[in-house]
Amino acid sequence: MSKVILVVKIEIKDEYLDQIENQLKELHRGTHKYDRGCIQYDYHKDTENKNTYFFVETWESQEALDEHKTKEHFTKFFANTQDMISNIEINRLEKLGE
Secondary structure, three states, X not given: OOOEEEEEEEEEXXXXXXXXXXXXXHHHHHHHHHOOOEEEEEEEEOOOOOOXXXXXXXXXXXXXXXXXXXXXXXXXXXXXHOOOEEEEEEXXXXXXXX
């Protein structure tokens, strides 16, 4: 089974920028602590757009990613932030070369 690689772009509404950072940290922390099959789960802030964050993720399998989406820290993040997020873009990647 091949690894699943994602780059997830999350754009935050201006009025929620101060509130979102703790939510992102909790999602990041919970994923590393509780999700089996997580190889990489890093989040970054765009240096040119203060409203934009990126998650760079590598999962052992699609099953591991699917399980991640059911975990409390994941569902809680989206329940608590749905009004704060203006856009989410998910890019699935295929690694080329070594």
